[in-house]
Amino acid sequence: MSSTSLPPGLQIEKVDERIMTLNVGPQHPGSGHMRIIVKIDGDYIVSADPDPGYVHRGEEKMAEYRNYILNIPHLERPVIHDSCNVLYPYCLGAEELLGLEVPERAKYLRVIASELNRCVYIQYWLAIYGIFLGHSTMFMWPAGDRELLIDMLEKMTGARVTHSYFVPGGIRNDVPANFEDMLLKRVNYFEKRIKEYAAVFAGKLSREDAIRLGTTGSTLRASGVNFDLRVKEPYDAYGELDVNVPVLKEGDSYARSKIPWLDMLESCNIIRQAVQKMPKSGSVRVKLKPNPKGGNDEVYKRVESGRGSLGCYIVSRNTPEPYRLKLSVGSFRNLICLPYLLKGEKLGNMPAVYWSLNYWPVEADR
Amino acid sequence: MSEPETNPVEQPASPATPSSTPPAAKPATTPPPAAKPVPVKEIPPFEKSIADKVEAEFSGKVKVEFVKENRIRIKTSKEDVVQVAKFLRDEMHYDHAESVSGVDYPAEKEIEVVYHLGSYTDPQLANQVLALATRAPREENPNPGFDSTRLPSLRDVFYSVEFHERECFEMLGVFFEGHPDNRRLLLPEDWADLPPLRKDFRNKGR
Amino acid sequence: MLKDLLTPQNANVFVGKLGDVLVKAVDQPLGYAINWSRLWSLWPVHIETACCSVEFGAASGPRYDVERFGIIEAFGSLRQCDLVVVQGTITRKMAPRLRLVYDQMPEPKYVIAMGACAITGGLYFDSYNVLPGIDGILPVDVYVPGCPPRPETLIQGCMLLQEKIKRLKAR
Numbered sequence A: 001m002s003s004t005s006l007p008p009g010l011q012i013e014k015v016d017e018r019i020m021t022l023n024v025g026p027q028h029p030g031s032g033h034m035r036i037i038v039k040i041d042g043d044y045i046v047s048a049d050p051d052p053g054y055v056h057r058g059e060e061k062m063a064e065y066r067n068y069i070l071n072i073p074h075l076e077r078p079v080i081h082d083s084c085n086v087l088y089p090y091c092l093g094a095e096e097l098l099g100l101e102v103p104e105r106a107k108y109l110r111v112i113a114s115e116l117n118r119c120v121y122i123q124y125w126l127a128i129y130g131i132f133l134g135h136s137t138m139f140m141w142p143a144g145d146r147e148l149l150i151d152m153l154e155k156m157t158g159a160r161v162t163h164s165y166f167v168p169g170g171i172r173n174d175v176p177a178n179f180e181d182m183l184l185k186r187v188n189y190f191e192k193r194i195k196e197y198a199a200v201f202a203g204k205l206s207r208e209d210a211i212r213l214g215t216t217g218s219t220l221r222a223s224g225v226n227f228d229l230r231v232k233e234p235y236d237a238y239g240e241l242d243v244n245v246p247v248l249k250e251g252d253s254y255a256r257s258k259i260p261w262l263d264m265l266e267s268c269n270i271i272r273q274a275v276q277k278m279p280k281s282g283s284v285r286v287k288l289k290p291n292p293k294g295g296n297d298e299v300y301k302r303v304e305s306g307r308g309s310l311g312c313y314i315v316s317r318n319t320p321e322p323y324r325l326k327l328s329v330g331s332f333r334n335l336i337c338l339p340y341l342l343k344g345e346k347l348g349n350m351p352a353v354y355w356s357l358n359y360w361p362v363e364a365d366r
Numbered sequence B: 001m002s003e004p005e006t007n008p009v010e011q012p013a014s015p016a017t018p019s020s021t022p023p024a025a026k027p028a029t030t031p032p033p034a035a036k037p038v039p040v041k042e043i044p045p046f047e048k049s050i051a052d053k054v055e056a057e058f059s060g061k062v063k064v065e066f067v068k069e070n071r072i073r074i075k076t077s078k079e080d081v082v083q084v085a086k087f088l089r090d091e092m093h094y095d096h097a098e099s100v101s102g103v104d105y106p107a108e109k110e111i112e113v114v115y116h117l118g119s120y121t122d123p124q125l126a127n128q129v130l131a132l133a134t135r136a137p138r139e140e141n142p143n144p145g146f147d148s149t150r151l152p153s154l155r156d157v158f159y160s161v162e163f164h165e166r167e168c169f170e171m172l173g174v175f176f177e178g179h180p181d182n183r184r185l186l187l188p189e190d191w192a193d194l195p196p197l198r199k200d201f202r203n204k205g206r
Numbered sequence C: 001m002l003k004d005l006l007t008p009q010n011a012n013v014f015v016g017k018l019g020d021v022l023v024k025a026v027d028q029p030l031g032y033a034i035n036w037s038r039l040w041s042l043w044p045v046h047i048e049t050a051c052c053s054v055e056f057g058a059a060s061g062p063r064y065d066v067e068r069f070g071i072i073e074a075f076g077s078l079r080q081c082d083l084v085v086v087q088g089t090i091t092r093k094m095a096p097r098l099r100l101v102y103d104q105m106p107e108p109k110y111v112i113a114m115g116a117c118a119i120t121g122g123l124y125f126d127s128y129n130v131l132p133g134i135d136g137i138l139p140v141d142v143y144v145p146g147c148p149p150r151p152e153t154l155i156q157g158c159m160l161l162q163e164k165i166k167r168l169k170a171r
């Protein structure tokens, strides 16, 4: 096959009699919004080729037409159930570019919001994992418990999932009175609930490969690498809080699904600490000029989101709009180990391995 | 449209200076806001040492564009980028790439590709991100894959850039030589327009 | 008299007439019954297209529990489904697949456009890869606005669809 005559990006498949090609997705209970092209020999996967892009919405291009404030709503859409965390690096970056200093109370409220959001995200992720594994209870329990914290976030921000809560220079509004008590009560109950949750051994990722493939988040930590930006590069108020990051050594799907679960327990701890240390009153937002301009500079900020480190690279060229904005998202970085992990697995294990990567297709496509 | 200088570019003071409580999350190295005009930020020593090492190894070939807290940016030409990357991996222990972003500069007729490198193995480098920038020539009428917009692929050095480079290829039309699999990733299969992240591609109605 | 009418020549016509009368008598209750059974067992296809699927998931969760209203959780294969809930943005890459899914479903089938993106393109009105609404590719029955719609809104949309099915002529 003269592959040189075809432009790169197109290719012609060779047909093999023994190997069967199977398109999993995008309409498949075990794929989400993406397609995985798997080649199987009998029941074993010979190769897997992820084909994302079904939700590629051109956010990075759109960001070049909107100023720093107008960019907020659409930049949180990639992961709406983790919307605080996905906005976090953008806000940090914009603050550095615009030269803003966040008030102390806002820092703690940001931590609380993002930890709540992390729990909400992980609960949804667990619920969908339940669907992937065909386990009804595993869907129902997290989906129900998730609503507890969604209520809290709704009290805080006014929206169920799309909060648009973080703005460059602080947060949009203060929390209502009595919020702390309600929050602590719910968090304590929530912690009790998730301890009751007590899955799958496949797709082993060794420590060296996890590093080589540049994975992040739970995928990385399940392979025994202790790396969490909340500890390693503390942003906002995380520097003053005591964060114990769960790390497991096994590196299989079970470990990868256990890490987020342990993360939720840790989040409850962090929320409790943050509520204690938070200044009880004070301003939560710095006033901005209309249409603020960034300087001739660039920043790369990253935070630890529910799916791993989430970086935001903003290039600014003296305009109110970012010159170039790039989200380096955890899902996209973890996608690379999918072909690697699926090779040699049984086809039936595919959904378990795939979803254990803590992958959210909308985020990966942006 | 000038390049960022070697020293960190000083921000214009924030418009409405808040009654700022001292920034507690930051380490104590922040200089006191004493003199209003141009408070010189000191260059953090650890980052400086890394940048100096790289500069000493490749004197003249690399240009350290800025050294900020936890962030270094190094620019190099496309001929040297593989060597510099190898050096960074083997000697400086940066072991993975976090993101690969292309930035289009139509005025300079160049497309810049920035690799953000991080490290998991070296605990000292855990909060460091090194931006390795290199530039490819840009053509007015791109023909992705066949024109002169080419860069050597870093996939053999950092395995983790594989998908990022694929994305960069389709979004900006930078062909990575030596990349095993320069296929389309995110865009629809029948995309025949300009690569969308180039500046001359306009969104509808904008 | 009946014997006169029923000659071998016009027997066909007669039977046809009789059938018409029968249909007139039974059609309405029968159609009502068919519609009734359809509207309490709507099976949505498991096709997530964008972020609105989060709220769709929440709607099938224990708190909102759309199953009460006869919308069964999206578990089945698309050959048994009769409802497409378009959960948000349709990109250019997804659009042919969505149509393919729709075409493979058995009649009758209904479409709910969920979220601002599915209705007009929403936030992504100026994006290069997003369709401005799905009306161009699918016949939409009910629009559920919101970004994302709350589960209550989705449930209301489903109930509207049920109202609509009730009034449709059963085929």
Ligand code: SF4
Residues within 6 Å of the ligand: A077, A080, C050, C051, C052, C087, C088, C089, C114, C115, C116, C117, C118, C122, C123, C146, C147, C148, C149
């Ligand atoms: S309407 Fe909003 S929530 Fe729904 S897909 Fe569009 S952006 Fe996402």
